[in-house]
Structure formats: C-alpha cells, structure tokens
Amino acid sequence: MMKTLTFCAAFTVLLCATISVGKVSDTAPHSSDQGMSAAQKRIIALSPHLTEIVFALGEGHNLVGVSDYSDYPQAAKSIPRLASYQGANIPAILRLKPSHVLYWEGGNKDADIAKMRASSLHLYASSVDSVDSLIADIENIAKFIEADQEIAQALIETLSDNLKRASEFKTPIDAIYVMNPLPLMVLGNDPWLNDLLSICSLQNVFFSSLSPYPQLGIERILRSKAKLIIYAQNKASNEAQSTLDSVNKSVSSELRARQIQIPDEFSEHKEHILAPFIQANPDKLHRFTPRAIEEMTKVCELAYTINYDVQS
The missing domain is CATH 3.40.50.1980 (Nitrogenase molybdenum iron protein domain)
Incomplete structure (x- = not known):
C-alpha cells in the first residue's frame, strides 16, 4: 500500500491503509x-x-x-x-x-x-x-x-441503514470495475473497493489479481464472464440509457441515468460487449467517508434492477 502522502479522489489515488482501526x-x-x-x-x-x-x-x-x-x-x-x-x-x-x-x-x-x-x-x-x-x-x-454524541449517533445510524438496504441484495453478480479507460485499468485486489462491492454480493472478476489496479488489454474484458461493468466517472452522464428494456421501470430517474451507453473508449468493441455499463462516482467511492457507503448503496440498487437475461 502507499506510504507517501497522496491526495485526490480520482481513480489514480485510492485512500487505502493497512490497519483496521484508528x-x-x-x-x-x-x-x-x-x-x-x-x-x-x-x-x-x-x-x-x-x-x-x-x-x-x-x-x-x-x-x-x-x-x-x-x-x-x-x-x-x-x-x-x-x-x-x-x-x-x-x-x-x-x-x-x-x-x-x-x-x-x-x-x-x-x-x-x-x-x-x-x-x-x-x-x-x-x-x-x-x-x-x-x-x-x-x-x-x-x-x-x-x-456531539447525537450527531455522531445519527450519522452511524444512517450509514447502518444504507448498509442494511444494500446487503439485502444477495444474488452474486460477476462484475468488472473500470477505473480508467485509457490505458485500461480495472480494480484488482484493493481491499477497500472490493469490500464495498461485497456489501451487495458484487464479485470482482479480477479480485485475484496480484495488483490492486491492474492494467489490462481489452481482450481480457471481452473474454471475461462479467455480467456487469461498473464505470468510474465523476461527471453526470447525459447519454441515453442503454438496453432500457433490461431496467425495472419503477427505478428512480437518478438511478436510470446511471446506466449509460457503451463509452466511446469501448465503442470499437461494442458488438462483443454484452454486459451493461453503469456509472459510479469515484470521488465518493474512493475515499474512506460516509459518502462512499451512500454511493455504493445506489450502485447496488441499480445493479439489481437489471434483467441480466436480456443481455445473454
């Protein structure tokens, strides 16, 4: 893990540490x-x-x-x-x-x-x-x-409620977490992000990688059996949603907007990519803060509104 002081919420810097309790x-x-x-x-x-x-x-x-x-x-x-x-x-x-x-x-x-x-x-x-x-x-x-004890308790209760909501989704889904498209970098064995994904049984395809954030060729993505691709980007998507028929119509407009078309960086291979893309905000997920849990809860909710049979 990193031992020098590095700060930012982009994919290049994850706020990771080595001991479990401050x-x-x-x-x-x-x-x-x-x-x-x-x-x-x-x-x-x-x-x-x-x-x-x-x-x-x-x-x-x-x-x-x-x-x-x-x-x-x-x-x-x-x-x-x-x-x-x-x-x-x-x-x-x-x-x-x-x-x-x-x-x-x-x-x-x-x-x-x-x-x-x-x-x-x-x-x-x-x-x-x-x-x-x-x-x-x-x-x-x-x-x-x-x-203030009341403020602290209210914060913990809110986080606990979010975690309880997200943990209700228990069916495992194989997923790829794309941290950067060019060069193509995905989530590997980083403990923080993998633990977030595990809240709702999202299983990182590259969890066993020797690197926290391996750089891969597109062929590794195409050969994988991932059902879902989580695309880390911190800007709101204005693109039309892809495979709308695969999304539960009752899901909120905010969550529906997170299901995006295949990004331009992958468009050359779009005929071979069957898994849907959904958006996650790295500014929230990559920091050890309450916002990470809030954001992961939203990712979980969207991931389980998709009808994966439509993709096969």
Whole structure:
C-alpha cells in the first residue's frame, strides 16, 4: 500500500491503509477528561477523508488546517492547507497550536508523524481498509474530537441503514470495475473497493489479481464472464440509457441515468460487449467517508434492477 502522502479522489489515488482501526497515538496530557469547549477546539485533518469525516460529525467549523485536495464539503476549500504529497508543514502546524490532529496512517509520512509526536501534539491515527473499519474509525474520531454524541449517533445510524438496504441484495453478480479507460485499468485486489462491492454480493472478476489496479488489454474484458461493468466517472452522464428494456421501470430517474451507453473508449468493441455499463462516482467511492457507503448503496440498487437475461 502507499506510504507517501497522496491526495485526490480520482481513480489514480485510492485512500487505502493497512490497519483496521484508528487509534489515539499520543501520550500528551489533554483536557478531554473534563470536556473541551468549542472555543478551545482547534482541529487539523491531514487527509481529505479526515476533513470530510470531521465535517460529517458537525465539527467542520473547528478545523484550522487541512490537506491538499480537501474539497468536500465546499466549506473545506477555504481552510488553510498544511499538507501535500510532499509532506506536512510541521512548523505551520505547530504555530496553529492545535488541540487535535488527525493523520492518515499509511498516507502521511512517517517522519512527519514522528515530528508531531515529538512535539507532544494530541494525535489520532486513522486506518481504514474495509467498511467495518470505516464505521469504527468514525466512532473513534467522534470520541477523539469530542463531537456531539447525537450527531455522531445519527450519522452511524444512517450509514447502518444504507448498509442494511444494500446487503439485502444477495444474488452474486460477476462484475468488472473500470477505473480508467485509457490505458485500461480495472480494480484488482484493493481491499477497500472490493469490500464495498461485497456489501451487495458484487464479485470482482479480477479480485485475484496480484495488483490492486491492474492494467489490462481489452481482450481480457471481452473474454471475461462479467455480467456487469461498473464505470468510474465523476461527471453526470447525459447519454441515453442503454438496453432500457433490461431496467425495472419503477427505478428512480437518478438511478436510470446511471446506466449509460457503451463509452466511446469501448465503442470499437461494442458488438462483443454484452454486459451493461453503469456509472459510479469515484470521488465518493474512493475515499474512506460516509459518502462512499451512500454511493455504493445506489450502485447496488441499480445493479439489481437489471434483467441480466436480456443481455445473454
């Protein structure tokens, strides 16, 4: 997995880590035993997914610094940047005198983490590689930053409801997750995305690949027995829906719009591609945030409205 700080929600960068549960990683004294007032909170989030989680917990107004590519929600864009792919700006972090610093274990540089620890900052290490570990991470972050318990509980309940809805779909469907068309790159053995797919029994055809994101020739797609192709793109599709007869007429217009025509990059082979394409938003799925679960639920709902007998 990646060990340097890399940020963005495009297919080229997945926010992946190696440990399943985040943890408080400092030994510095802190006032959390008595509780901290909102005016005292000065939170720094050193990864886009952490920025987003802090906002989701209702604590975005207490953020005084974030990382590059912290672009959601909109309010995050105006917060000072303290970290990039080159590393964290430790002097700037110290000048801000933060009460809480959240970093990504597996994403932020070990040397930067060591410097922050040596400065006795109150640190939290976020580590996520599955849906279960994301839920645990959110719960732990809520405790660490002393978020409003009702807001935190409501968020967890919403995520649990989405997961329950998606998990009702149990019939396995062999699928290919296209991360990039040119060069053709698909999902391989990356644990985060495969765990998301497994919520509703979508089975990645290339799960056993030696690479998290293998680059393939189109012939591998054509030879596969995939029933569904999930196409990662973060723009809304204005194209007409393909194989409309295969979609349940009761499905919402939002979901119907996600079933797209064969993309131009595959048009040369369209006569040989029988599997339908549906759209997934990588900006949501590729980050360890509540939006990933929300987006995956929508993908699951659409995947199971398709009549795959029509494709055969």
